[in-house]
Amino acid sequence: xxxPKVLISDALSPAAVQIFKDRGxxxxxxxxxxxxxxxxxxxxxxxxxxxxxxxxxxxAKILENATNLKVIGRAxxxxxxxxxxxxxxxxxxxxxxxxxxxxxxxxxxxxxMFALARExxxxxxxxxxxxxxxxxxxxxxxxxxxxxxxxxxxxxxIVAERAIGLRMKVIAFDPFLSPERALxxxxxxxxxxxxxxxxDFITLHVPMTEKTKNVLSRENLAKTKKxxxxxxCARGGLVDEQALREAxxxxxxxxxxxxxxxxxxxxxxxxxxxxxxxxxxxLGAATNEAQENVALxxxxxxxxxxxxxxxxxxxxxPSISAEEAPRLKPFVALAEKLGSFLGQLTEAxxxxxRIEYEGAVAGMNTRALTAAAVTGVLRPFLPEVNxxxxxxxxxxxxxxxxxxxxxxxxxxxxSFIKVIVTxxxxxxxxxxxxxxxxxxxxxxxxxxxxxAEFAPHMIYIRNDDKPGFIGRFGxxxxxxxxxxxxxxxxxxxxxxxxxxFVAVDEPVGKDLLDKIEQIPQxxxxxxxxx
Numbered sequence: 001x002x003x004p005k006v007l008i009s010d011a012l013s014p015a016a017v018q019i020f021k022d023r024g025x026x027x028x029x030x031x032x033x034x035x036x037x038x039x040x041x042x043x044x045x046x047x048x049x050x051x052x053x054x055x056x057x058x059x060a061k062i063l064e065n066a067t068n069l070k071v072i073g074r075a076x077x078x079x080x081x082x083x084x085x086x087x088x089x090x091x092x093x094x095x096x097x098x099x100x101x102x103x104x105x106x107x108x109x110x111x112x113m114f115a116l117a118r119e120x121x122x123x124x125x126x127x128x129x130x131x132x133x134x135x136x137x138x139x140x141x142x143x144x145x146x147x148x149x150x151x152x153x154x155x156x157x158i159v160a161e162r163a164i165g166l167r168m169k170v171i172a173f174d175p176f177l178s179p180e181r182a183l184x185x186x187x188x189x190x191x192x193x194x195x196x197x198x199x200d201f202i203t204l205h206v207p208m209t210e211k212t213k214n215v216l217s218r219e220n221l222a223k224t225k226k227x228x229x230x231x232x233c234a235r236g237g238l239v240d241e242q243a244l245r246e247a248x249x250x251x252x253x254x255x256x257x258x259x260x261x262x263x264x265x266x267x268x269x270x271x272x273x274x275x276x277x278x279x280x281x282x283l284g285a286a287t288n289e290a291q292e293n294v295a296l297x298x299x300x301x302x303x304x305x306x307x308x309x310x311x312x313x314x315x316x317x318p319s320i321s322a323e324e325a326p327r328l329k330p331f332v333a334l335a336e337k338l339g340s341f342l343g344q345l346t347e348a349x350x351x352x353x354r355i356e357y358e359g360a361v362a363g364m365n366t367r368a369l370t371a372a373a374v375t376g377v378l379r380p381f382l383p384e385v386n387x388x389x390x391x392x393x394x395x396x397x398x399x400x401x402x403x404x405x406x407x408x409x410x411x412x413x414x415s416f417i418k419v420i421v422t423x424x425x426x427x428x429x430x431x432x433x434x435x436x437x438x439x440x441x442x443x444x445x446x447x448x449x450x451x452a453e454f455a456p457h458m459i460y461i462r463n464d465d466k467p468g469f470i471g472r473f474g475x476x477x478x479x480x481x482x483x484x485x486x487x488x489x490x491x492x493x494x495x496x497x498x499x500x501f502v503a504v505d506e507p508v509g510k511d512l513l514d515k516i517e518q519i520p521q522x523x524x525x526x527x528x529x530x
Contacts, residue, residue, distance in 0.1 A: 156203075
């Protein structure tokens, strides 16, 4: 059997290349190939693995030629440069290295805070130009100031620890941060508006999602404490850059330090040229140690998969053996979709996730299934989480994970999975099974029996079981040009509480949801996507 072949299309350390060779893998090291899409597409079919950083864009078009590709390894956290659905459709595992850059990025945020507080870049430029403007650069102390952290996950918690060591008061806004975890870190958990009003420095450490995009919008920037300074080493697009420029010009915001921008490479930006702005070219992970760590990690992970079939830190597949995969795969999909459904309905802080297994599924590798369920719950808020990292992320955030296994069934199905999400506002739960066709189905929501397949775009409605709802609902969908694929209904009793779970052919916008919620019988309407 020929040795597996791996193509490295971005710069990776010699030590990482050597790991592949030592494991008996044939390595083709072409560090500039990522810039040539046509050449990459022409040769990708010759390889079993592709190791990349951020320069290589793995598009669906390139993947069409990847006839032998089994795994893509991203040395780093972000996988925006890989079209995950296209890779998944071709059965290609996509791995990343989620924790290799954490310390480096956190340290860069702290460094940017110091540079901003003491105006170091401007003072350096002035001094090296032969000026001696000692009275011009009047900075501020870090000690005793309040640092507001938006997103207190892996990187944010490291920033918090460093800031506490600098004798700062640290407050944090993070829907997933439990009171117990906040206490352990020594930070005060607050809501976003309170953080904006109190913080002298604000640093962002959240992923880019629909919920976090422009989290510092024009409206929220106006709520900040006058004289606040803002640091962003997380993702471009978390801050309305034009509104921030205006806040800097007016003096409401005293300064900003940005390592990431809404468009990169950032050749131009509203923040550029302002005297109170410090800018760096996305250097958060740019240390020798971080680059070496993620390179070695991705080489080890890819080698383990190609030689042994072991899967670590996969974005699109759980950590299960090749022998288990055929039997587990549909139940993994069921657990993940049940979790995703509940996660999309949950906005309050999640305190616990309980997964109950009944019947035959209770004897399977429930660790992978639990990881899938937890991933589903977390991913609406943390899109970079995967089935390997999800349990660790949940633990870090103080979320209690509980498994319950019952060999006997309380349901009518051979195998049944129920996911229960306990949040600060309420408890939500849903359950389902896998039928003989191999497709996961939701069979109970809020103790109401339903029977619905999961679809890419769905509408979930809680309503009173009274005449007129279905007619009005159907009329609104028709007027909006939304086609119904499947329509599932359930109720607890005649005239009582009811549930409607509908698959549609395209995403549903907010305007249509608002109209649906205006139907007298409707209590809540939400769009959910799988």
